[in-house]
Amino acid sequence: MPRLLVYAMCQKAIIDRDETLSLISLFNGIELLPEAGQLEPSSTTAFNWSMVSCWLRTSEDDGKTFEQRLQVVFPDGSARGESILTFKMSSRIHQNTVTATEFPVGQSGEYQMRISLREVAEGRDFEIVSDYPFEVTHPS
Numbered sequence: 422m423p424r425l426l427v428y429a430m431c432q433k434a435i436i437d438r439d440e441t442l443s444l445i446s447l448f449n450g451i452e453l454l455p456e457a458g459q460l461e462p463s464s465t466t467a468f469n470w471s472m473v474s475c476w477l478r479t480s481e482d483d484g485k486t487f488e489q490r491l492q493v494v495f496p497d498g499s500a501r502g503e504s505i506l507t508f509k510m511s512s513r514i515h516q517n518t519v520t521a522t523e524f525p526v527g528q529s530g531e532y533q534m535r536i537s538l539r540e541v542a543e544g545r546d547f548e549i550v551s552d553y554p555f556e557v558t559h560p561s
Contacts, residue, residue, distance in 0.1 A: 423476035423487065423510055428536055428551050434518045434529065435472040442516055444473060450556035453526060460559070464527040471520045472534055472553070482510040486521070486541040491519055496530030529559040 432446035447468060453460075472491055486509045493502040504519045525532070532555045537547035 422540065423465075423478055423482050423515065424457040425474060425536070425538075425550050426477050426514070427473060427475040428553055429473050430465060430469055430553055430555060432469060432498075433471060435520070436475045436516055440514075440516070440555055442473065442475065445545050448555060449559050450558065451524070451526070453560055460527050462527040464525070465523040466526045467522065468524040469520075469522055470524060471518050472536075476508075476510070476516045478510045478515070481484045484511055488539050488547070489517055490537040490539075490542055491534045493525060494533035494535050495525065496528045496532060496557075498537065500512070501525070507521075509521070519549060523553075526557050526559075529557055532557050 429444055431444040432448065432449045451468065453514070474489060486507060489506045489508065491504045492500045494500045497546040506517050506519065507515060508515055534553040534555055535549060536551050537549050538546045539545045
């Protein structure tokens with residue numbers, strides 16, 4: 422399986438034509454304004470963000486196809502919002518970006534941006550590779 426080299430949440434990710442990756446404004450949390458008031462558990466807010474992953478090919482990975490799954494794990498432990506990307510390890514490094522314009526804020530506390538990986542083959546399950554913590558703070 423490829424090895425995860427970089428996994429981060431940022432405002433913007435840029436991959437230029439030479440495959441050079443730039444991460445703009447790394448995130449670790451958001452504090453809601455006092456006028457946010459009472460929020461429903463399913464509330465979201467407008468928020469531009471990207472998740473970036475960089476994978477290093479191992480000798481067994483050459484030419485294999487993988488699926489990367491990103492999930493948002495809420496403070497209560499429930500997982501919602503899933504994004505699956507399929508990619509082939511045809512070069513030494515493979516970079517993925519997932520972008521969104523909203524983020525869930527209905528629960529105060531630490532959310533986990535969970536990344537899992539599996540080889541696209543019959544019967545293979547996703548394996549959790551890492552979690553990226555992101556804290557949502559409600560006004561007091």
